[in-house]
Amino acid sequence: MSFGCYKPPQNFRVPFASYVEHCRLLKDRWDESSIQFQEKVLSKAGMSQLTALPTSFHYLPPRITLQLERQECETVLFAAVDEILSSVNVKPHQIGVVVSNCSAFSPTPSMTSMIINKYKLPVDVKSYTLAGMGCSVGPLALDLAKRVLTIHRNKYALIVSTENLTRSLYFGNERSMLVTNCLFRVGGSAVLLSNKWADRKVAKYKIMYTARSHMGAIDMCYRSVYQEEDANGTVGVGLSKDLMKSAALALQHNMRILGPKVLPLSEIFLYTLNQLKVRFSAKGEAKQYIPNFKLAFDNICIHAGGTAVIRAMEKALDLPFKYSEPSHMTLYRFGNISSASIWYELAYEESKGRVKQGNRVWVVGLGSGFKCCSAYLKALKTMDMSCSSQCWSDTIAELPVELPSTSHHCH
Known part of the structure; x- marks a missing residue:
């Protein structure tokens, strides 16, 4: 039917100079050659100075805690879901299927449980949490939700997608592993599907x-x-x-x-x-x-x-x-x-x-x-x-x- 995307606030923005300066202030984490390598990757990455990192990265040293990992996930996904719900005539209690995907972060309770708890979804909601499946899983989650909706009639399905950067930060000097530090940035999406015949008039x-x-x-x-x-x-x-x-x-x-x-x-x-x-x-x-x-x-x-x-x-x-x-x-x-x-x-x-x-x-x-x-x-x-x-x-x-x-x- 529709989809929403998280837009990071201005205070999450991390210009390249700020990123490199933070790295240099953490000499016990990265040596100078690793910092120069990351600087080179950033300069050629095709990214602007507007990209953002979550709260945990703005501390010195970065704070890697389960609380901040969960906070990053909730901040991104709740904002994306709120954008969808504000644009369609669907109430949370009408959602019957939830699919979440995030490679690095798989907490207990699960990410789908976060959504179910926040929006008070019905007790019989079908939930699926996908983890460790990488950047390809957006269309894969769409395929899964589509298949579930072929079985359960007159339902809405919600798909939420993000990556948890707080969990993924690499504090080492192996170059093949440093590239992800430079490229991955905070973001997330929510997609709402419907198999109700009446929704064909409003679906995108x-x-x-x-x-x-x-x-x-x-x-x-x-x-x-x-x-x-x-x-x-x-x-x-x-x-x-x-x-x-x-x-x-x-x-x-x-x-x-x-x-x-x-x-x-x-x-x-x-x-x-x-x-x-x-x-x-x-x-x-x-x-x-x-x-x-x-x-x-x-x-x-x-x-x-x-x-x-x-x-x-x-x-x-x-x-x-x-x-x-x-x-x-x-x-x-x-x-x-x-x-x-x-x-x-x-x-x-x-x-x-x-x-x-x-x-x-x-x-x-x-x-x-x-x-x-x-x-x-x-x-x-x-x-x-x-x-x-x-x-x-x-x-x-x-x-x-x-x-x-x-x-x-x-x-």
């Missing part, structure tokens, strides 16, 4: 298809984003050199699932012909044909994991900037906000007035596992800033901006 989108690809059976993909201890026993999430290759494999598999359902017959024919040619040609002689997904979709929202990831997807799908603009601008304004990023991107497209009735929207999540999950949404009405999330209200007129031509490899 209809879920047409979902596709999930999990490459975890391949060791290279499984280890490409991996949480472990460094040489000094400090826990962090490492990004391997095989990350981009893993993302490409997952995307290719996902396109094979979704392609036949969305592509015009001409593209399906060309792709089938190419597959036969590849199969019966000598190894390396025939090039793989990448179907033209621009013929299938009007708006594309690719997870804003980093400039390198977005540009790799541009190259793989042969996308001009107008299709990747929402991903680049979400990264620029908010940073990597994990599984919530696709909803900020869709809000960007709405705020720019680019989502018209009948538009076909493709949202693509990429993350650890390695997974690629995507969804095809059909716009049921024409949208603009007045009916979109207000997370872009203060910056949309100034965007897009010119971006640096190179970027550090990132998740």
